[in-house]
Amino acid sequence: MRSAAAEAEADLVDRARRGETEAFDQLITLHRERVFMLANHVVRNPEEALDLTQEAFIRAWKSLAKFDGKASFGSWISRITTNASIDLLRRRQAHPQTEFEAVPMAIDAASRTTPSQPERPGVSVERREMRERFDRALATLSPEHRAVIVLKEVEDRSYKEIADSVGCTIGTVMSRLFYARKKLQSELRDLYEEL
Amino acid sequence: MKNFEERYTAWMDGTMEASETDAFEREIDDLEAARRDRADWSKLGGLMRECLVPEPMPHPDFVNSQVLDAIRRETPAPRERPALFPIRRLVFGGAFLVVLAAVATAFLLPRDFGGPEGAVYASQVISAQSPDPKLSAYAFQAPGGKGTVLWIENPGFIPAGQSLK
Numbered sequence: 001m002r003s004a005a006a007e008a009e010a011d012l013v014d015r016a017r018r019g020e021t022e023a024f025d026q027l028i029t030l031h032r033e034r035v036f037m038l039a040n041h042v043v044r045n046p047e048e049a050l051d052l053t054q055e056a057f058i059r060a061w062k063s064l065a066k067f068d069g070k071a072s073f074g075s076w077i078s079r080i081t082t083n084a085s086i087d088l089l090r091r092r093q094a095h096p097q098t099e100f101e102a103v104p105m106a107i108d109a110a111s112r113t114t115p116s117q118p119e120r121p122g123v124s125v126e127r128r129e130m131r132e133r134f135d136r137a138l139a140t141l142s143p144e145h146r147a148v149i150v151l152k153e154v155e156d157r158s159y160k161e162i163a164d165s166v167g168c169t170i171g172t173v174m175s176r177l178f179y180a181r182k183k184l185q186s187e188l189r190d191l192y193e194e195l
Numbered sequence: 196m197k198n199f200e201e202r203y204t205a206w207m208d209g210t211m212e213a214s215e216t217d218a219f220e221r222e223i224d225d226l227e228a229a230r231r232d233r234a235d236w237s238k239l240g241g242l243m244r245e246c247l248v249p250e251p252m253p254h255p256d257f258v259n260s261q262v263l264d265a266i267r268r269e270t271p272a273p274r275e276r277p278a279l280f281p282i283r284r285l286v287f288g289g290a291f292l293v294v295l296a297a298v299a300t301a302f303l304l305p306r307d308f309g310g311p312e313g314a315v316y317a318s319q320v321i322s323a324q325s326p327d328p329k330l331s332a333y334a335f336q337a338p339g340g341k342g343t344v345l346w347i348e349n350p351g352f353i354p355a356g357q358s359l360k
Contacts, residue, residue, distance in 0.1 A: 021263055021266060021267070024263070024266070025259055025263055028258065028259050028262055028263075029255075029259060032252065032255055032258050032259070033251075033252050033255065036252040036255075036258075037249045037250075037252070040249070040250060041247065041249070044247075046250055046253065050252070050253065050258070053252075053258055054258055054261050054262050054265070057258070057262045058262055058265050058266065058269075061262075061266050127246065130242070130246050131246045131247065134243055134246050134247060150247075153240050153243050153244060154243065154244055154247050159210075171197060171198070171201050174197075174200065174201040174204040174205065175198065175200040175201055175204070177204045178200035178201070178203055178204045179200070181204075181207070181236055184239065184243075185232075185235060185236060185239060188239060191239065191242060192235055192238040192239040192242065193235075195238045195242070
């Protein structure tokens with residue numbers, strides 16, 4: 001038996017499927033933070049995560065007719081977001097200069113994203129350096145391993161949820177976790193040995 | 196059957212059944228090293244969660260307007276998926292096939308231009324039975340459909356009474 005929230009969401013999906021953009025607008029509002037967070041966790045770049053958030057919702061709109069409603073809209077949009085994020089990581093690997101180079105400061109008038117926000121003053125230098133170490137270590141993983149480890153460790157998803165998001169078996173998720181952890185441990189040994 | 200990597204991950208995450216854990220720990224060559232590895236990952240995983248804290252989304256409403264603008268600009272509204280064989284599609288498909296069959300019958304099927312069956316048969320018998328290899332016979336309709344012509348080439352002789360006068 002579905003909850004009232006799930007019923008309301010299913011109703012929004014039905015209306016959006018019939019072409020009501022107002023209903024889709026509400027679906028975006030319900031899920032945008034979650035989608036942004038997921039994309040940002042995987043790609044580790046807020047500007048790109050914002051673009052991915054928009055891309056995920058546009059892809060969802062275009063594919064609404066194929067959405068069968070067996071899973072929740074949230075799970076479905078998570079899957080779309082994860083796939084879009086993995087695609088972006090693959091493109092980054094094909095053009096590695098974009099991974100850690102500074103983003104140009106000039107703002108394109110036709111840009112679809114907002115300018116990046118400055119570092120929050122409360123974030124210590126040490127914490128920022130540590131975060132950069134994690135970013136560099138994550139960049140050594142394949143897009144698939146990176147998505148799996150981030151979904152497990154940062155998003156705290158279950159094996160099943162990760163398998164659904166990435167589109168593979170639970171066994172594959174567990175194998176990828178094994179190798180991703182080994183790789184991160186070898187890259188960041190000094191960090192945890194200091195603790 | 197799960198492979199070693201899958202079972203090791205389940206053991207690291209503590210998602211293994213107790214009985215399975217005992218069996219797995221007996222299989223590990225250096226259990227102490229594995230336990231150290233698990234403790235190390237616990238520290239590193241904790242540090243990772245601490246460092247990679249979720250950042251708030253900048254300008255959330257901006258996303259809505261951007262997405263809806265793109266939708267209105269780029270994509271037509273999604274429609275319900277049409278039924279596999281709607282009636283109208285079946286009617287048009289059937290009519291098209293009937294027309295196609297009529298055209299094929301009128302223009303593509305081979306016709307017999309060799310004249311009536313008896314004349315064709317006679318020409319074949321003459322060609323096959325004649326002892327003269329040079330002799331050949333054809334049957335065809337005369338222009339305007341005025342009659343059937345049995346055309347014999349290279350006859351060695353013509354029986355008396357059958358030659359043209």
